[in-house]
Amino acid sequence: MNKRDLLYEGKAKRVYVTDNEDIVWIEYKDSATAFNGEKKAEIAGKGKLNNEITSLLFKMLQENGIQSHFLKKISTTEQIVQRVEIIPLEVIVRNYAAGSFSKRFGVEEGKLFDRPIVEFCLKNDTLGDPTITEDQIDVLHIASLEEIQHLKRKALAVNRVLSDFFRELGIRLVDFKLEFGKDFSGEILLADEISPDTCRLWDLKTNEKLDKDVFRHDLGNLTTAYETILERLGGKQHA
Ligand code: C5P
Structure with a gap:
Protein backbone atom coordinates (compact mmCIF):
# COMPACT_ATOMS: atom_id res chain seq x y z
CA MET A 1 0.00 0.00 0.00
CA ASN A 2 1.38 3.40 -0.95
CA LYS A 3 0.58 6.79 0.48
CA ARG A 4 -0.51 9.29 -2.19
CA ASP A 5 -1.87 12.88 -2.06
CA LEU A 6 -2.92 14.67 1.09
CA LEU A 7 -6.71 14.53 1.24
CA TYR A 8 -7.32 16.56 4.37
CA GLU A 9 -5.38 18.11 7.22
CA GLY A 10 -7.13 18.55 10.54
CA LYS A 11 -5.92 19.91 13.87
CA ALA A 12 -4.53 16.59 15.07
CA LYS A 13 -4.25 14.39 11.95
CA ARG A 14 -3.37 14.33 8.26
CA VAL A 15 -5.34 12.05 5.92
CA TYR A 16 -3.83 10.78 2.67
CA VAL A 17 -5.35 8.83 -0.18
CA THR A 18 -3.67 5.55 -1.08
CA ASP A 19 -3.47 3.44 -4.22
CA ASN A 20 -6.57 1.63 -2.92
CA GLU A 21 -9.58 3.94 -3.29
CA ASP A 22 -11.37 2.35 -0.32
CA ILE A 23 -8.48 2.91 2.11
CA VAL A 24 -6.97 6.12 3.53
CA TRP A 25 -3.74 6.63 5.44
CA ILE A 26 -3.87 8.61 8.67
CA GLU A 27 -0.91 10.34 10.27
CA TYR A 28 -1.26 11.54 13.86
CA LYS A 29 0.38 14.92 14.49
CA ASP A 30 2.05 16.24 17.64
CA SER A 31 -0.21 19.33 17.66
CA ALA A 32 -2.44 20.01 20.63
CA THR A 33 -5.31 22.48 20.26
CA ALA A 34 -8.13 23.55 22.55
CA PHE A 35 -10.99 26.06 22.64
CA ASN A 36 -11.63 25.77 18.91
CA GLY A 37 -7.97 26.31 18.03
CA GLU A 38 -7.44 29.37 20.27
CA LYS A 39 -4.87 27.52 22.38
CA LYS A 40 -2.15 25.66 20.48
CA ALA A 41 1.08 23.79 21.22
CA GLU A 42 3.37 21.21 19.70
CA ILE A 43 3.87 18.34 22.14
CA ALA A 44 6.53 15.84 21.08
CA GLY A 45 5.22 12.27 21.26
CA LYS A 46 1.51 13.15 21.39
CA GLY A 47 0.88 11.77 17.88
CA LYS A 48 2.43 8.43 18.84
CA LEU A 49 0.42 8.18 22.04
CA ASN A 50 -2.92 8.92 20.34
CA ASN A 51 -2.21 6.58 17.43
CA GLU A 52 -1.31 3.80 19.87
CA ILE A 53 -4.28 4.41 22.17
CA THR A 54 -6.84 4.77 19.34
CA SER A 55 -5.55 1.58 17.67
CA LEU A 56 -5.82 -0.41 20.91
CA LEU A 57 -9.33 0.92 21.61
CA PHE A 58 -10.69 0.32 18.10
CA LYS A 59 -9.27 -3.24 18.22
CA MET A 60 -10.87 -3.84 21.61
CA LEU A 61 -14.23 -2.50 20.34
CA GLN A 62 -14.03 -4.76 17.28
CA GLU A 63 -13.44 -7.75 19.56
CA ASN A 64 -16.62 -6.69 21.36
CA GLY A 65 -18.72 -6.52 18.20
CA ILE A 66 -18.38 -2.80 17.44
CA GLN A 67 -17.05 -2.27 13.93
CA SER A 68 -15.20 0.89 12.92
CA HIS A 69 -13.19 2.28 10.05
CA PHE A 70 -9.96 1.03 11.70
CA LEU A 71 -7.93 -1.51 9.72
CA LYS A 72 -4.32 -1.52 10.98
CA LYS A 73 -1.67 0.46 12.81
CA ILE A 74 1.23 0.66 10.35
CA SER A 75 3.77 2.71 12.28
CA THR A 76 4.06 4.48 15.61
CA THR A 77 2.19 7.52 14.24
CA GLU A 78 0.24 6.07 11.31
CA GLN A 79 -2.72 3.80 10.68
CA ILE A 80 -4.76 2.77 7.66
CA VAL A 81 -8.53 2.94 7.80
CA GLN A 82 -11.49 2.32 5.58
CA ARG A 83 -12.39 5.43 3.60
CA VAL A 84 -15.66 7.00 4.75
O1 C5P B 1 -16.37 20.39 25.92
P1 C5P B 1 -17.40 19.33 26.17
O2 C5P B 1 -17.70 19.14 27.62
O3 C5P B 1 -18.65 19.57 25.37
O4 C5P B 1 -16.78 17.97 25.64
C1 C5P B 1 -17.39 16.72 25.82
C2 C5P B 1 -16.44 15.62 25.37
O5 C5P B 1 -16.25 15.67 23.97
C3 C5P B 1 -15.05 15.73 25.98
O6 C5P B 1 -14.55 14.43 26.26
C4 C5P B 1 -14.21 16.39 24.91
O7 C5P B 1 -12.85 16.03 24.98
C5 C5P B 1 -14.86 15.86 23.66
N1 C5P B 1 -14.79 16.81 22.55
C6 C5P B 1 -13.94 16.57 21.46
N2 C5P B 1 -13.87 17.45 20.42
C7 C5P B 1 -14.61 18.57 20.42
C8 C5P B 1 -15.49 18.84 21.49
C9 C5P B 1 -15.55 17.95 22.55
O8 C5P B 1 -13.28 15.53 21.44
N3 C5P B 1 -14.52 19.41 19.38
Whole structure:
Protein backbone atom coordinates (compact mmCIF):
# COMPACT_ATOMS: atom_id res chain seq x y z
CA MET A 1 0.00 0.00 0.00
CA ASN A 2 1.38 3.40 -0.95
CA LYS A 3 0.58 6.79 0.48
CA ARG A 4 -0.51 9.29 -2.19
CA ASP A 5 -1.87 12.88 -2.06
CA LEU A 6 -2.92 14.67 1.09
CA LEU A 7 -6.71 14.53 1.24
CA TYR A 8 -7.32 16.56 4.37
CA GLU A 9 -5.38 18.11 7.22
CA GLY A 10 -7.13 18.55 10.54
CA LYS A 11 -5.92 19.91 13.87
CA ALA A 12 -4.53 16.59 15.07
CA LYS A 13 -4.25 14.39 11.95
CA ARG A 14 -3.37 14.33 8.26
CA VAL A 15 -5.34 12.05 5.92
CA TYR A 16 -3.83 10.78 2.67
CA VAL A 17 -5.35 8.83 -0.18
CA THR A 18 -3.67 5.55 -1.08
CA ASP A 19 -3.47 3.44 -4.22
CA ASN A 20 -6.57 1.63 -2.92
CA GLU A 21 -9.58 3.94 -3.29
CA ASP A 22 -11.37 2.35 -0.32
CA ILE A 23 -8.48 2.91 2.11
CA VAL A 24 -6.97 6.12 3.53
CA TRP A 25 -3.74 6.63 5.44
CA ILE A 26 -3.87 8.61 8.67
CA GLU A 27 -0.91 10.34 10.27
CA TYR A 28 -1.26 11.54 13.86
CA LYS A 29 0.38 14.92 14.49
CA ASP A 30 2.05 16.24 17.64
CA SER A 31 -0.21 19.33 17.66
CA ALA A 32 -2.44 20.01 20.63
CA THR A 33 -5.31 22.48 20.26
CA ALA A 34 -8.13 23.55 22.55
CA PHE A 35 -10.99 26.06 22.64
CA ASN A 36 -11.63 25.77 18.91
CA GLY A 37 -7.97 26.31 18.03
CA GLU A 38 -7.44 29.37 20.27
CA LYS A 39 -4.87 27.52 22.38
CA LYS A 40 -2.15 25.66 20.48
CA ALA A 41 1.08 23.79 21.22
CA GLU A 42 3.37 21.21 19.70
CA ILE A 43 3.87 18.34 22.14
CA ALA A 44 6.53 15.84 21.08
CA GLY A 45 5.22 12.27 21.26
CA LYS A 46 1.51 13.15 21.39
CA GLY A 47 0.88 11.77 17.88
CA LYS A 48 2.43 8.43 18.84
CA LEU A 49 0.42 8.18 22.04
CA ASN A 50 -2.92 8.92 20.34
CA ASN A 51 -2.21 6.58 17.43
CA GLU A 52 -1.31 3.80 19.87
CA ILE A 53 -4.28 4.41 22.17
CA THR A 54 -6.84 4.77 19.34
CA SER A 55 -5.55 1.58 17.67
CA LEU A 56 -5.82 -0.41 20.91
CA LEU A 57 -9.33 0.92 21.61
CA PHE A 58 -10.69 0.32 18.10
CA LYS A 59 -9.27 -3.24 18.22
CA MET A 60 -10.87 -3.84 21.61
CA LEU A 61 -14.23 -2.50 20.34
CA GLN A 62 -14.03 -4.76 17.28
CA GLU A 63 -13.44 -7.75 19.56
CA ASN A 64 -16.62 -6.69 21.36
CA GLY A 65 -18.72 -6.52 18.20
CA ILE A 66 -18.38 -2.80 17.44
CA GLN A 67 -17.05 -2.27 13.93
CA SER A 68 -15.20 0.89 12.92
CA HIS A 69 -13.19 2.28 10.05
CA PHE A 70 -9.96 1.03 11.70
CA LEU A 71 -7.93 -1.51 9.72
CA LYS A 72 -4.32 -1.52 10.98
CA LYS A 73 -1.67 0.46 12.81
CA ILE A 74 1.23 0.66 10.35
CA SER A 75 3.77 2.71 12.28
CA THR A 76 4.06 4.48 15.61
CA THR A 77 2.19 7.52 14.24
CA GLU A 78 0.24 6.07 11.31
CA GLN A 79 -2.72 3.80 10.68
CA ILE A 80 -4.76 2.77 7.66
CA VAL A 81 -8.53 2.94 7.80
CA GLN A 82 -11.49 2.32 5.58
CA ARG A 83 -12.39 5.43 3.60
CA VAL A 84 -15.66 7.00 4.75
CA GLU A 85 -17.39 10.28 4.22
CA ILE A 86 -17.57 11.85 7.66
CA ILE A 87 -21.05 12.88 8.81
CA PRO A 88 -20.41 16.46 10.08
CA LEU A 89 -21.61 15.78 13.63
CA GLU A 90 -19.81 15.37 16.93
CA VAL A 91 -21.69 12.71 18.86
CA ILE A 92 -21.02 13.32 22.55
CA VAL A 93 -21.83 10.79 25.27
CA ARG A 94 -21.77 11.89 28.91
CA ASN A 95 -21.87 9.69 32.02
CA TYR A 96 -20.90 12.44 34.49
CA ALA A 97 -21.24 16.23 34.33
CA ALA A 98 -18.09 18.04 33.16
CA GLY A 99 -16.81 20.54 30.62
CA SER A 100 -19.38 22.45 28.58
CA PHE A 101 -22.30 20.63 30.30
CA SER A 102 -21.23 21.84 33.75
CA LYS A 103 -20.63 25.34 32.41
CA ARG A 104 -23.94 25.65 30.49
CA PHE A 105 -26.19 24.20 33.18
CA GLY A 106 -24.29 25.13 36.34
CA VAL A 107 -23.90 21.50 37.40
CA GLU A 108 -21.00 20.45 39.60
CA GLU A 109 -18.24 18.57 37.76
CA GLY A 110 -18.29 14.86 38.52
CA LYS A 111 -22.04 14.52 39.17
CA LEU A 112 -23.15 11.07 37.97
CA PHE A 113 -26.20 11.15 35.70
CA ASP A 114 -29.15 8.75 36.18
CA ARG A 115 -28.33 7.43 32.71
CA PRO A 116 -25.84 8.24 29.94
CA ILE A 117 -26.90 11.07 27.66
CA VAL A 118 -26.14 11.75 24.00
CA GLU A 119 -25.69 15.24 22.53
CA PHE A 120 -24.89 16.40 19.02
CA CYS A 121 -22.74 19.31 17.82
CA LEU A 122 -22.34 20.46 14.25
CA LYS A 123 -18.75 19.91 13.13
CA ASN A 124 -17.93 23.38 11.87
CA ASP A 125 -14.86 25.29 13.08
CA THR A 126 -16.04 28.63 11.67
CA LEU A 127 -19.26 28.38 13.69
CA GLY A 128 -17.45 27.00 16.76
CA ASP A 129 -19.11 23.54 16.62
CA PRO A 130 -22.56 24.67 17.89
CA THR A 131 -24.87 22.19 19.62
CA ILE A 132 -27.62 21.00 17.32
CA THR A 133 -30.96 19.28 18.01
CA GLU A 134 -32.26 16.15 16.28
CA ASP A 135 -34.90 18.20 14.42
CA GLN A 136 -32.27 20.68 13.26
CA ILE A 137 -30.04 17.82 12.02
CA ASP A 138 -33.03 16.41 10.11
CA VAL A 139 -34.19 19.65 8.43
CA LEU A 140 -30.62 20.54 7.48
CA HIS A 141 -30.39 17.07 5.82
CA ILE A 142 -27.24 16.21 7.78
CA ALA A 143 -28.79 12.89 8.82
CA SER A 144 -32.31 11.47 8.78
CA LEU A 145 -34.28 10.89 12.01
CA GLU A 146 -33.71 7.17 11.50
CA GLU A 147 -29.96 7.69 11.08
CA ILE A 148 -29.90 9.88 14.20
CA GLN A 149 -31.46 7.04 16.24
CA HIS A 150 -28.88 4.67 14.77
CA LEU A 151 -26.04 7.06 15.79
CA LYS A 152 -27.44 7.28 19.32
CA ARG A 153 -27.76 3.51 19.67
CA LYS A 154 -24.20 2.99 18.37
CA ALA A 155 -22.78 5.72 20.62
CA LEU A 156 -24.47 4.17 23.70
CA ALA A 157 -23.19 0.72 22.72
CA VAL A 158 -19.65 2.13 22.48
CA ASN A 159 -20.19 3.75 25.89
CA ARG A 160 -21.19 0.45 27.52
CA VAL A 161 -18.12 -1.40 26.24
CA LEU A 162 -15.68 1.48 26.83
CA SER A 163 -16.96 2.33 30.33
CA ASP A 164 -16.66 -1.28 31.51
CA PHE A 165 -13.24 -1.64 29.89
CA PHE A 166 -11.86 1.55 31.46
CA ARG A 167 -13.40 0.76 34.89
CA GLU A 168 -11.42 -2.51 34.97
CA LEU A 169 -8.30 -0.39 34.45
CA GLY A 170 -9.18 1.97 37.29
CA ILE A 171 -10.35 4.76 34.98
CA ARG A 172 -13.66 6.63 35.01
CA LEU A 173 -15.03 7.39 31.51
CA VAL A 174 -16.62 10.77 32.20
CA ASP A 175 -17.58 11.71 28.63
CA PHE A 176 -16.33 11.40 25.07
CA LYS A 177 -16.88 12.45 21.48
CA LEU A 178 -17.38 10.14 18.52
CA GLU A 179 -17.56 10.73 14.80
CA PHE A 180 -19.21 8.49 12.24
CA GLY A 181 -18.90 8.21 8.48
CA LYS A 182 -20.57 6.48 5.56
CA ASP A 183 -18.61 3.92 3.57
CA PHE A 184 -18.89 3.45 -0.23
CA SER A 185 -22.07 1.37 0.26
CA GLY A 186 -23.70 4.00 2.49
CA GLU A 187 -23.25 1.99 5.68
CA ILE A 188 -22.62 4.06 8.82
CA LEU A 189 -19.31 3.25 10.48
CA LEU A 190 -17.61 4.52 13.64
CA ALA A 191 -14.64 6.65 12.51
CA ASP A 192 -12.06 9.27 13.59
CA GLU A 193 -10.25 8.51 16.86
CA ILE A 194 -10.87 7.56 20.49
CA SER A 195 -8.09 8.95 22.65
CA PRO A 196 -7.47 11.21 25.65
CA ASP A 197 -7.95 14.08 23.15
CA THR A 198 -11.58 13.05 22.67
CA CYS A 199 -12.48 11.48 26.06
CA ARG A 200 -12.49 12.71 29.64
CA LEU A 201 -10.72 10.03 31.65
CA TRP A 202 -10.30 10.35 35.42
CA ASP A 203 -8.47 8.06 37.80
CA LEU A 204 -11.23 6.08 39.54
CA LYS A 205 -9.77 6.56 43.03
CA THR A 206 -8.18 10.02 42.96
CA ASN A 207 -10.21 11.68 40.15
CA GLU A 208 -6.89 12.81 38.66
CA LYS A 209 -7.52 14.02 35.10
CA LEU A 210 -5.72 11.92 32.49
CA ASP A 211 -6.96 13.64 29.31
CA LYS A 212 -6.82 16.85 27.28
CA ASP A 213 -8.23 18.90 30.18
CA VAL A 214 -4.63 18.75 31.50
CA PHE A 215 -3.64 20.86 28.46
CA ARG A 216 -6.86 22.92 28.28
CA HIS A 217 -6.55 24.09 31.90
CA ASP A 218 -2.76 23.84 32.47
CA LEU A 219 -3.11 21.11 35.08
CA GLY A 220 0.24 19.42 34.42
CA ASN A 221 2.04 17.44 31.78
CA LEU A 222 -0.11 16.11 28.91
CA THR A 223 2.43 13.47 27.89
CA THR A 224 2.60 12.02 31.41
CA ALA A 225 -1.21 11.81 31.57
CA TYR A 226 -1.54 10.14 28.15
CA GLU A 227 1.33 7.74 28.97
CA THR A 228 -0.55 6.68 32.12
CA ILE A 229 -3.57 5.81 29.96
CA LEU A 230 -1.45 3.87 27.47
CA GLU A 231 0.31 1.97 30.26
CA ARG A 232 -2.99 0.98 31.88
CA LEU A 233 -4.20 -0.20 28.46
CA GLY A 234 -1.18 -2.48 28.43
CA GLY A 235 0.45 -0.69 25.52
CA LYS A 236 4.09 0.09 25.20
CA GLN A 237 5.47 3.53 24.52
CA HIS A 238 7.81 2.97 21.58
CA ALA A 239 11.00 4.98 21.30
O1 C5P B 1 -16.37 20.39 25.92
P1 C5P B 1 -17.40 19.33 26.17
O2 C5P B 1 -17.70 19.14 27.62
O3 C5P B 1 -18.65 19.57 25.37
O4 C5P B 1 -16.78 17.97 25.64
C1 C5P B 1 -17.39 16.72 25.82
C2 C5P B 1 -16.44 15.62 25.37
O5 C5P B 1 -16.25 15.67 23.97
C3 C5P B 1 -15.05 15.73 25.98
O6 C5P B 1 -14.55 14.43 26.26
C4 C5P B 1 -14.21 16.39 24.91
O7 C5P B 1 -12.85 16.03 24.98
C5 C5P B 1 -14.86 15.86 23.66
N1 C5P B 1 -14.79 16.81 22.55
C6 C5P B 1 -13.94 16.57 21.46
N2 C5P B 1 -13.87 17.45 20.42
C7 C5P B 1 -14.61 18.57 20.42
C8 C5P B 1 -15.49 18.84 21.49
C9 C5P B 1 -15.55 17.95 22.55
O8 C5P B 1 -13.28 15.53 21.44
N3 C5P B 1 -14.52 19.41 19.38
